[in-house]
Amino acid sequence: MIRIPGLAAASVAFALAVGQPAHAADDELIKAQAGVWLLAPESGAKGCRLTFNTTPATGGYGITGADTCTTPLPALSKASAWNFADDGSLAIMDGAGQTLVRFQQEEGSPWVSESGDPTWLLPALGDVDHVPTVASLAGAWRIQRTDGKAVCDVTLTTDKDSDGTAKMSLASDCAKEIGDLKLSLWAEEGFGLVMLGSDGSSLSFDMKPDGSFQKSDEEEGEPLLLVRK
Structure with a gap:
């Protein structure tokens, strides 16, 4: 399995969730996932950056920067919140709490979209706006x-x-x-x-x-x- 920089903290937080009170584990996991993320097509096309916040929002926690997705990933231009599901997937939602895209992750690998054209969710890396192929x-x-x-x-x-x-x-x-x-x-x-x-x-x-x-x-x-x- 290919290790991806920036995923270690989230993986550790997820592991710590086992056997802990739900609210404590959730807090650790949410804090580990907060930050600037690149969403980019697996094809190598240009993506956009979203900032995951820890402030409550409809459906989960707030997102900023959705306007940068208008051209490269229009479907995400309405992104307003993010959250984890019970199965461990990560969802990005609009202001009404409707899911725009859902990502799955195997330990040590990046988040990958569940459906549609494959899209990565990766910790932002400098000014890089796409993934290599x-x-x-x-x-x-x-x-x-x-x-x-x-x-x-x-x-x-x-x-x-x-x-x-x-x-x-x-x-x-x-x-x-x-x-x-x-x-x-x-x-x-x-x-x-x-x-x-x-x-x-x-x-x-x-x-x-x-x-x-x-x-x-x-x-x-x-x-x-x-x-x-």
């Missing part, structure tokens, strides 16, 4: 240390294996720490990118506002960057 990320990249020292050159392609996962290749002179992972496939999900090895190994990266990636915090070892060549 396999096509936009394909090409030559370099894994390097934070001091700029090259570790491994990689090529991400749009070619797919029989399961529909994109293929990748490593340069022949990669550092052992990367070469031993036998990375051959890759996938993107929201602002996350994961490289997959033939023996079950993996290496995950989180996107930065400038479009480069940094090794996910959950990964062991020293920090690494993934940058365009």
Whole structure:
């Protein structure tokens, strides 16, 4: 599963909800979810930002910024409130409390819309207004240390294996720490990118506002960057 930056706090809050009084757990979960979120089509088209507040509103808690959705996502231009459902989904509603869109989330992954064209709900990342796609990320990249020292050159392609996962290749002179992972496939999900090895190994990266990636915090070892060549 690809880890997405900004989801950890919400996941922890959800876990804490088990066995606690409802009102206390809800308060923690609501506070963890509050903030600025990007809603963007999986296709890579431009999205818009909504700010989730903790102030009560019809149907849940207030939303601001819906006017930014008028052009990219018109259906959300009337967004007025957000809230969680009993099944763990997250709904965005208009001023009358009618649901405009509902999102589901698997642990460690972004929120994804339940119906219609797939849309991500992600913690806003700088000025980024869209999510990357396999096509936009394909090409030559370099894994390097934070001091700029090259570790491994990689090529991400749009070619797919029989399961529909994109293929990748490593340069022949990669550092052992990367070469031993036998990375051959890759996938993107929201602002996350994961490289997959033939023996079950993996290496995950989180996107930065400038479009480069940094090794996910959950990964062991020293920090690494993934940058365009």
